[in-house]
Amino acid sequence: MDTKSRNLLDCGKTDLEELCVSLGQPRFRGAQLMQWLYRGADFDEMTNIPEKLRETLKESYVSGRLGIRRKLTSSDGTVKYLFGLGDGNYVESVMMKYKYGYSACISTQAGCKMGCSFCASTQAGFVRNLTSGEMLGQIITAARDSGVRVGHVVMMGIGEPLDNYENVIAFMKAAQSEEGLGISFRNMSLSTCGLADGIIRLAGEGIPVTLCISLHSPFDAQRSEMMPVNRKYPLDKLSDACNIYTLNTGRRITYEYALIDGVNDSDRHAAGLVSLLKGRSCHVNLIPVNKVAGTGYRKASDRRTEAFRQILEKGGINATVRRTLGQDIDAACGQLRREEHSKV
Numbered sequence: 001m002d003t004k005s006r007n008l009l010d011c012g013k014t015d016l017e018e019l020c021v022s023l024g025q026p027r028f029r030g031a032q033l034m035q036w037l038y039r040g041a042d043f044d045e046m047t048n049i050p051e052k053l054r055e056t057l058k059e060s061y062v063s064g065r066l067g068i069r070r071k072l073t074s075s076d077g078t079v080k081y082l083f084g085l086g087d088g089n090y091v092e093s094v095m096m097k098y099k100y101g102y103s104a105c106i107s108t109q110a111g112c113k114m115g116c117s118f119c120a121s122t123q124a125g126f127v128r129n130l131t132s133g134e135m136l137g138q139i140i141t142a143a144r145d146s147g148v149r150v151g152h153v154v155m156m157g158i159g160e161p162l163d164n165y166e167n168v169i170a171f172m173k174a175a176q177s178e179e180g181l182g183i184s185f186r187n188m189s190l191s192t193c194g195l196a197d198g199i200i201r202l203a204g205e206g207i208p209v210t211l212c213i214s215l216h217s218p219f220d221a222q223r224s225e226m227m228p229v230n231r232k233y234p235l236d237k238l239s240d241a242c243n244i245y246t247l248n249t250g251r252r253i254t255y256e257y258a259l260i261d262g263v264n265d266s267d268r269h270a271a272g273l274v275s276l277l278k279g280r281s282c283h284v285n286l287i288p289v290n291k292v293a294g295t296g297y298r299k300a301s302d303r304r305t306e307a308f309r310q311i312l313e314k315g316g317i318n319a320t321v322r323r324t325l326g327q328d329i330d331a332a333c334g335q336l337r338r339e340e341h342s343k344v
């Protein structure tokens with residue numbers, strides 16, 4: 001990236017200290033600068049930083065706060081943001097309120113290559129990976145705009161996090177650090193469509209985040225149709241990678257299963273899921289799927305959803321139906337970004 005537009009949120013504390021020293025300032029200015037950046041401040045608000053330094057920084061750097069292009073607030077308090085990036089791309093983030101506090105769902109890429117058939121994020125194509133600073137910027141901007149502290153992060157917005165591996169790892173470390181956002185790894189969830197090699201690599205990082213697998217079918221043939229990634233990493237490879245993750249981190253894995261009417265909601269599917277997951281340390285999240293224009297998929301009925309859940313429970317698999325937040329604001333990821341692109 002050209003230093004003209006360098007994002008200071010991509011810099012760690014040592015980088016910021018060295019930058020300040022290189023500009024003739026004492027080292028401690030780096031920590032001051034970092035505090036402001038993580039509050040989402042613009043250079044003009046950084047009142048304990050000398051004006052001359054602020055002016056110099058403005059010429060070559062950006063503070064990392066993102067522009068809010070659109071904001072939709074649901075009747076249940078969920079807020080969905082469409083953020084503009086420095087190069088004219090857009091990403092989406094969602095701020096959700098739970099009993100335990102606020103959780104931000106962020107995007108990790110502008111677009112996605114994975115081609116899942118039920119997903120709006122992939123329909124507008126893949127543009128590029130986000131930097132760690134752009135991921136932090138989504139949380140910082142949303143928290144500042146909403147006036148709340150974010151205690152949980154979910155990487156389940158636009159993009160496949162393990163397809164942007166290094167930047168996602170850098171982001172998680174920065175978000176966890178005390179000088180950063182102070183969010184513990186246990187309060188972070190990373191959702192993947194099943195890049196088994198990435199899961200094995202992540203298992204060796206010493207970063208015990210909650211791993212969520214988008215599963216959506218217990219059968220290879222059907223899963224390969226819905227999720228092309230399954231052709232490269234079929235269910236046996238994915239299962240082996242998940243075992244390694246659990247062994248290395250001690251974390252229970254969450255399997256996401258979007259129930260789609262007449263597609264993957266039969267008793268046969270529920271039984272298949274039981275035999276795939278039996279004996280594993282796991283939890284299944286059943287998701288009444290959001291409607292996505294152009295896919296023809298519809299949500300399974302409440303009765304079918306409950307029957308499906310009961311088959312899992314009887315088979316010894318812990319399963320819950322996920323509360324769907326933001327139903328009235330198109331909260332399925334990728335929809336706002338796609339609308340914005342279609343205007344161009």
Ligand code: SF4
Pocket residue numbers: 112113114115116119120121122157158159160192193214
């Ligand atoms: S579900 Fe996730 S991995 Fe699949 S296309 Fe959508 S964003 Fe990409």
